């Protein structure tokens with residue numbers, strides 16, 4: 001479709017963390033946290049990224065905003081993260097040095113799951129929200145910065161006088177509002193939302209989701225929305241990608257994936273979600289056995305085969321290729337049919 | 343339905359001394375736990391769920407906390423009067439407890455086997471070898487592979503889900519009649535949550551007369567696992583009934599708000615705003631007088647909800663609500679106002 005404008009193309013992204021041991025600190029193993037992830041985001045769409053903890057969601061998010069290397073300097077990153085600027089220019093974030101990245105940092109921001117640890121406890125809310133402006137918009141006058149902070153406070157539903165307070169004086173939901181205001185400060189093009197509502201009560205979660213939907217429209221910003229709650233993801237996303245052990249195993253329109261999950265992992269994940277309805281029938285649930293294996297010791301072939309109810313010997317031979325099961329709905333399993341029970 | 347009560351909690355008041363005054367965390371809570379049932383307690387954080395559970399276990403830190411009123415009877419026996427020694431005996435033996443974060447109740451410097459065996463020997467007249475054997479059996483029962491070997495491992499060598507299984511094994515090793523599980527799956531992935539809930543329920547069914555109090559902020563977990571449910575807010579029970587009653591015919595505006603806040607994907611509908619409860623849970627020191635929910639309630643009635651505390655009233659057999667809207671004298675007013683109280 002020609003009217004779809006590209007925002008981000010992630011191509012065969014791998015993020016590996018070497019593990020060292022012994023007195024010579026020899027590399028003994030590699031944590032393959034992200035092991036060949038590709039997806040495309042278009043402007044105006046929200047992509048939801050779901051999967052159990054440890055499957056690599058946060059690492060994908062951090063790598064897109066180019067902070068993985070800053071946090072873990074021996075991380076090995078390969079692949080491409082092509083950011084399409086509004087003016088059409090294309091930059092590969094995966095291969096930018098810290099210095100070269102600087103001009104683009106204000107365009108991609110991140111909101112974190114734990115609003116408490118992600119906000120500096122010694123800064124006032126005003127300072128927290130202002131900081132990205134001080135760094136990325138040095139040309140802005142002090143007065144303009146102050147005005148923008150006040151506007152942001154208002155937009156996320158906080159009062160001006162609350163700007164003078166410290167993070168610990170706020171509830172979890174309010175802290176998440178502060179994190180959102182901070183992420184919006186530089187008017188970014190893309191915000192990676194890393195489980196922004198996972199730690200919140202359902203009522204507060206609903207408020208924050210509503211806020212994000214409103215702000216997305218008002219600020220014309222795109223979201224990559226990471227979460228493990230599939231109903232939340234379906235609610236907020238246009239498309240959904242399901243991750244397992246460093247790989248995307250299924251992606252498609254959010255309704256395609258939610259109402260017609262096809263990869264055996266997506267099916268199991270969805271069937272595990274409890275429903276607030278005593279008649280929903282827990283009896284039909286497929287309960288996955290065991291935990292996610294560690295990315296240190298990944299199964300060969302399909303990463304899911306050790307827990308997959310329909311695994312067969314062939315599944316050990318290489319990562320299954322993606323098949324388009326229905327228009328725009330891609331699944332990395334050759335043995336399932338869309339809409340047919342496994 | 344007349345049922346045998348395992349636990350009877352009557353007019354429980356538990357408060358904490360803070361620098362800002364007395365915090366009434368649990369303020370007049372009464373409920374029964376029947377034999378063979380799973381009773382859920384739901385509500386937003388701060389509503390008094392954990393304090394209720396800790397009160398039943400008599401684990402309220404004192405100071406600053408204190409159970410200032412009420413009665414808690416286990417099989418007819420008042421436990422608030424028990425001497426410390428007997429209470430310690432009862433805890434872990436007749437009432438077991440599982441917490442949200444197993445690491446807070448597991449000691450990181452001892453092996454799982456050591457901790458399990460100690461727990462068993464504290465309550466049962468058995469030698470060490472027997473206690474170890476029993477520990478391995480319990481680990482096996484909760485689905486931990488190679489249990490004998492795992493007894494030698496330390497808590498950090500288990501994944502989150504496996505640690506929660508260990509906690510369940512420990513809590514059940516003396517075969518308690520009542521298991522209190524406080525947010526046992528909140529920190530876990532849905533797939534692991536499904537495993538743990540399934541395990542807890544199947545173990546409960548195997549044990550004659552055993553009951554569970556399941557505390558959670560997740561209504562969906564309650565819908566799928568509990569027989570009855572208590573909805574708490576502001577240290578008080580706002581609604582109580584069977585799961586079917588409360589989910590199919592919710593009465594309290596707070597229960598409605600909670601149910602409506604849950605994202606409920608509907609095929610063919612796109613990006614709509616959720617119906618959220620407005621405002622925040624008030625700080626416990628700033629709870630309003632009269633109805634605790636009146637600051638967030640869309641149906642609050644002038645001259646009533648802000649002045650008079652509603653009573654917990656039975657609307658249909660076994661289904662109670664604390665809200666003026668359901669009093670006979672206000673029925674007309676609400677109908678005239680056209681309040682649509684259905685989800």
Ligand SMILES: Nc1ncnc2c1ncn2[C@@H]1O[C@H](COP(=O)(O)OP(=O)(O)O)[C@@H](O)[C@H]1O
Nearest residue numbers: 017031033052053054055056057058059072295
């Ligand atoms: N710096 C690191 N060194 C080693 N392993 C790491 C590092 N960062 C993440 N991992 C591992 O990579 C995997 C993916 O982690 P993460 O991206 O945080 O997953 P998710 O966000 O889906 O829970 C996990 O097994 C995690 O332990």
Ligand SMILES: Nc1ncnc2c1ncn2[C@@H]1O[C@H](COP(=O)(O)OP(=O)(O)O)[C@@H](O)[C@H]1O
Nearest residue numbers: 358365367386387388389390391392393394626
């Ligand atoms: N040790 C304590 N000191 C002071 N206040 C406390 C203490 N423990 C709990 N509270 C207060 O009691 C209220 C109820 O808490 P809690 O039972 O933990 O809520 P829930 O489990 O429903 O989230 C809260 O307002 C909390 O701040």
Ligand code: SF4
Nearest residue numbers: 633636639647665666
């Ligand atoms: S008593 Fe009044 S304020 Fe309280 S929940 Fe009922 S209608 Fe709302």
Ligand SMILES: [Mg+2]
Nearest residue numbers: 054057058059
């Ligand atoms: Mg993460």
Ligand SMILES: [Mg+2]
Nearest residue numbers: 391392393524
């Ligand atoms: Mg609690």
